[in-house]
Amino acid sequence: MQATYKTIKTDGLAETEIKKSRFLCHLKRVTSEEEAKAFIQGIKKEHWKANHNCSAYLIGERSEIQRSSDDGEPSGTAGVPMLEVLKKNDLINVCVVVTRYFGGIKLGAGGLIRAYSHAVSHGLQTVGLVMGKLQQEISLDLDYSLLGKLQNSLPETTIKETIFAEKVTVICRVDEEQVENFEAEIIDLLQGQVTITRGATGYEEIPIE
Template identity: 35%
Template sequence: MSRVLPSTVAGTVEHERTVNRSRFIATVEPVVDVPDAERVVAEVRRRYWDARHHCTAMVTGVLGDQARSSDDGEPSGTAGVPMLEVLRRRDLTDLVVVVTRYFGGVKLGAGGLVRAYSSAVSEALDQAALVRRAERTRATVAVPHAEAGRIDNLLRDWAGHHDATFDTPEYGATATFSLWVPEDALDALRADLAAASAGTLVPESGPTRVVDLPDTTSGA
């Protein structure tokens, strides 16, 4: 069975909450690596240059195996690590979260800070559209132009029902269709194509790679 990997976010989200007059502004952004995450942190620092703290948490790598966090002057363990724990619990990677704090004059205490920073991240992620990732195997099929329209429709529908992705078709001497298919669905694809073409169309299996899939459970 194809391996399911940590998800990421589809785009930037910003969310603000106020706790005892302190403003907590959470910025969530997808990134490709640590330098990209550091670029985002620097941009947030420039945008909110007058804030007291810019606490961060980032997870990168296809497997989510690289993680960093910073309390940025808050008491140790009250900001960055709790923020990172939220990302871990949600099984996310290739993203950075910066929570900017404007101090409101009332100290929150260690427990209050942990709750404030964790909640800021959780509430921002609740608004984020997610992108699932999974390993998929490439399957290609060459189709005569006379049959291209019918097979195009069939394969798009098949992909939607089998958690596969459909590449842009290529047109040359024949129409070439490529799908990225769960490994355990390859036999079903072969059977369905054979049934639709009286056995004349046979997909060729190719390499396996990680692909992005829309997250159907995300509410954003």
């Protein structure tokens, strides 16, 4: 599993108008090519009256699957520029479809490239991005007398839950590559008066401002 990844925060839709043409950017998180193709077909069915439904997607931990379609626009003026925007943002597991309703004014090859690129960039700004970090759950069992000392030393975002029983159990989420250092620091801080248990590993998604 990779340590980090970037993708869109949520599925969504963003609209822009350029020289009377409407560009609707549909965005969706996907984990397979089948899912991406189904999304594209769904948009085409919904917007069957549109002049074009151009698409691009990146799938896989290292973007092993990359596809784009101009859907009738001049070759290289829509799908590839859309794909390039996704790649420049280092995104994975995302599919975008830009629906164009022609407004009567031709944009030319350069204008089309700029328009489709802008539509995707605007779409990404609208839905937002997240950074997924591979983290491990760490449970710390300690006496009540040590809780304040622990809380004062840990960032607020590290502590996910505190359970009060015979002892206090503090559940933390730590970046996987920092687990050993974290455990060593806790043992040193509490002078060994703590029981550490490692839990499940998973991704924590953090919004990118």
